[in-house]
Amino acid sequence: MIRHLATILGPDHRGALRRYLAWLIAHPVLEGIATAFLVPVLRSVFDGDTQGALRHLVVLAVLVVATCVARYQQTMRGFRLAVVTLTTLHDRLGDHLVRLPLGWFTTEKVGRVARSATTGTFTVTNVFAHLLTPVVGGVVTPATVVVAMLVLDWRLGLVLVCCAPLLYVTHRWSASWIGRSERQRDSADALAGSRVVEFARAQKTLRAFGRDHEGYAPLEAAVEERSRAGGRMLAETMPRLLANGLAVQLCFAALVATGVAMALNDAVEPAALVALLALAARFVGPLSEAAGMSGMLRMAGNDLGRLAALLDEPPLPDTAVRAPLPRPGELAFENVSFGYDEANPVLRDVSLHVPAHTMTAVVGASGAGKTTLVRLVARFFDADFGTVRVGGTDVREMPVEQLMSQLALVQQDVYLFDDTLEGNIRVGRPDATDEEVREAARIAGVDEIVERLPDGLGTRVGEGGASLSGGERQRVSVARAVLKRAPVVLLDEATAALDPENEKYVQRALRTLMTDSTLLVIAHQLSTVVAADQILVLDEGRVVERGTHTELLAADGRYARFWERRRRSRGWRLVAQQETEATR
Numbered sequence: 001m002i003r004h005l006a007t008i009l010g011p012d013h014r015g016a017l018r019r020y021l022a023w024l025i026a027h028p029v030l031e032g033i034a035t036a037f038l039v040p041v042l043r044s045v046f047d048g049d050t051q052g053a054l055r056h057l058v059v060l061a062v063l064v065v066a067t068c069v070a071r072y073q074q075t076m077r078g079f080r081l082a083v084v085t086l087t088t089l090h091d092r093l094g095d096h097l098v099r100l101p102l103g104w105f106t107t108e109k110v111g112r113v114a115r116s117a118t119t120g121t122f123t124v125t126n127v128f129a130h131l132l133t134p135v136v137g138g139v140v141t142p143a144t145v146v147v148a149m150l151v152l153d154w155r156l157g158l159v160l161v162c163c164a165p166l167l168y169v170t171h172r173w174s175a176s177w178i179g180r181s182e183r184q185r186d187s188a189d190a191l192a193g194s195r196v197v198e199f200a201r202a203q204k205t206l207r208a209f210g211r212d213h214e215g216y217a218p219l220e221a222a223v224e225e226r227s228r229a230g231g232r233m234l235a236e237t238m239p240r241l242l243a244n245g246l247a248v249q250l251c252f253a254a255l256v257a258t259g260v261a262m263a264l265n266d267a268v269e270p271a272a273l274v275a276l277l278a279l280a281a282r283f284v285g286p287l288s289e290a291a292g293m294s295g296m297l298r299m300a301g302n303d304l305g306r307l308a309a310l311l312d313e314p315p316l317p318d319t320a321v322r323a324p325l326p327r328p329g330e331l332a333f334e335n336v337s338f339g340y341d342e343a344n345p346v347l348r349d350v351s352l353h354v355p356a357h358t359m360t361a362v363v364g365a366s367g368a369g370k371t372t373l374v375r376l377v378a379r380f381f382d383a384d385f386g387t388v389r390v391g392g393t394d395v396r397e398m399p400v401e402q403l404m405s406q407l408a409l410v411q412q413d414v415y416l417f418d419d420t421l422e423g424n425i426r427v428g429r430p431d432a433t434d435e436e437v438r439e440a441a442r443i444a445g446v447d448e449i450v451e452r453l454p455d456g457l458g459t460r461v462g463e464g465g466a467s468l469s470g471g472e473r474q475r476v477s478v479a480r481a482v483l484k485r486a487p488v489v490l491l492d493e494a495t496a497a498l499d500p501e502n503e504k505y506v507q508r509a510l511r512t513l514m515t516d517s518t519l520l521v522i523a524h525q526l527s528t529v530v531a532a533d534q535i536l537v538l539d540e541g542r543v544v545e546r547g548t549h550t551e552l553l554a555a556d557g558r559y560a561r562f563w564e565r566r567r568r569s570r571g572w573r574l575v576a577q578q579e580t581e582a583t584r
């Protein structure tokens with residue numbers, strides 16, 4: 001747990017954490033010694049030794065003051081670390097997330113981040129404020145009492161030493177059970193949470209097929225499992241917490257029995273026995289309190305573990321030194337192989353060269369690896385073998401920020417912020433002038449959307465761009481790319497979202513982009529394919545054909561068959577093809 005706390009607080013606060021831990025241990029040690037001093041005080045009082053009692057009382061007073069100082073230091077330092085966590089954890093999480101590879105952000109992982117950002121922060125502050133003090137005290141105070149007891153009366157001390165393994169084993173046994181059932185409940189919680197989100201997202205589909213009033217079996221199953229896991233956790237936790245408490249009380253009973261037997265055999269003075277039992281009470285009290293908290297501590301440990309694992313997630317290897325770009329705007333793959341897992345390669349020995357200011361269209365069946373190709377350029381993931389070059393330089397040898405300044409990405413699932421249209425286009429280049437924003441909007445056909453909206457470019461688009469159609473959202477994304485004027489544009493053309501109107505604007509934007517940028521397009525529109533300088537046909541992760549439209553048609557291979565199929569199914573699109581050819 002301490003290792004997790006060190007990870008969560010970060011290197012800047014490790015020294016403060018160490019000092020806090022030192023006080024956290026010093027306090028119960030001093031408290032244990034102060035309690036042990038009660039024995040000589042009480043012995044002197046029972047023996048009628050006033051001088052001795054006074055001497056011991058002075059030492060006791062000094063120890064009590066030292067204990068108070070330690071308690072103050074420990075509380076204040078714990079409080080400060082809790083405040084540090086509250087104020088910096090979200091920043092640290094944010095800083096860490098921006099350094100993770102983009103491919104890391106799956107729905108499940110994003111859900112984990114959201115939960116860690118909320119419950120994790122609460123847990124860390126709770127650990128500092130309420131948990132560590134009683135739990136550390138619950139172990140260190142009794143340990144000090146055992147040492148003191150061995151010094152004051154080795155026989156009773158020995159009883160406590162013999163009790164230690166029993167207490168340890170009971171604690172480990174109950175804590176591991178509680179930890180396990182808490183992990184099961186947490187997984188059930190996470191599953192139920194993601195099923196609720198899935199259910200909300202699936203509403204359109206469920207209603208379209210009239211399935212909305214039948215319930216949603218995966219959600220119901222997840223909710224049921226969550227309530228089962230909650231019940232199981234309660235049923236498994238309570239008896240084990242009670243067993244913990246019972247073990248502590250058994251140890252105390254053994255101590256009392258031994259003491260009484262010793263007193264009956266005149267092996268110890270009754271007065272001394274009372275003093276020693278008073279000390280033994282300090283052994284039992286903190287232990288019982290700590291035993292009661294062990295469940296909470298284990299749960300907090302799991303929470304901290306998850307949060308620390310998130311912060312330990314390896315970031316994208318990055319370099320600080322800007323690399324020279326010997327061939328600006330050029331894009332190349334050299335014998336690149338990649339798989340999301342080792343057993344299933346998705347790209348196999350792919351080599352390609354996209355000269356600056358040209359357009360390359362990638363076509364291929366669904367699952368051929370087209371999107372993966374684009375992801376490797378933007379370092380969503382790094383290639384397993386081979387090299388991806390942008391501007392003639394290996395993408396791994398330039399800082400991520402430099403790489404991103406070279407790229408503009410237009411994806412199918414465009415994310416728009418709950419901001420104005422203008423704000424969303426400006427994401428491409430925040431310092432662009434108003435005139436440049438308007439020009440980018442015009443080129444991408446956003447001005448045509450603007451005319452229909454009440455506040456023009458100042459109209460808010462709703463969360464995720466909810467008030468725009470799929471094609472309109474992609475036009476905004478294209479406008480961002482136009483505004484960014486990046487040397488390389490990676491465009492995953494929308495399939496269904498482009499009606500002829502949208503397609504016309506995207507084509508116009510592609511022509512504009514080509515004057516300044518190099519384009520790698522996952523092409524779905526025949527007009528885009530025909531307009532490309534080079535077409536790559538991808539099949540099961542390999543480039544199986546490459547050339548211009550005319551060359552590939554003449555080769556009468558896969559591309560010719562792809563073209564024929566698409567032409568038949570979307571014959572009317574040939575009009576667009578002719579238009580495009582006419583404009584070249």
Ligand SMILES: Nc1ncnc2c1ncn2[C@@H]1O[C@H](COP(=O)(O)OP(=O)(O)OP(=O)(O)O)[C@@H](O)[C@H]1O
Binds near residue numbers: 367
């Ligand atoms: N994040 C991921 N994790 C694991 N496998 C993935 C991931 N993304 C894609 N894949 C798998 O990699 C293969 C290639 O996917 P990719 O999305 O690159 O194909 P594509 O040619 O773009 O397909 P489509 O045209 O349908 O979008 C597919 O088998 C897919 O299931």
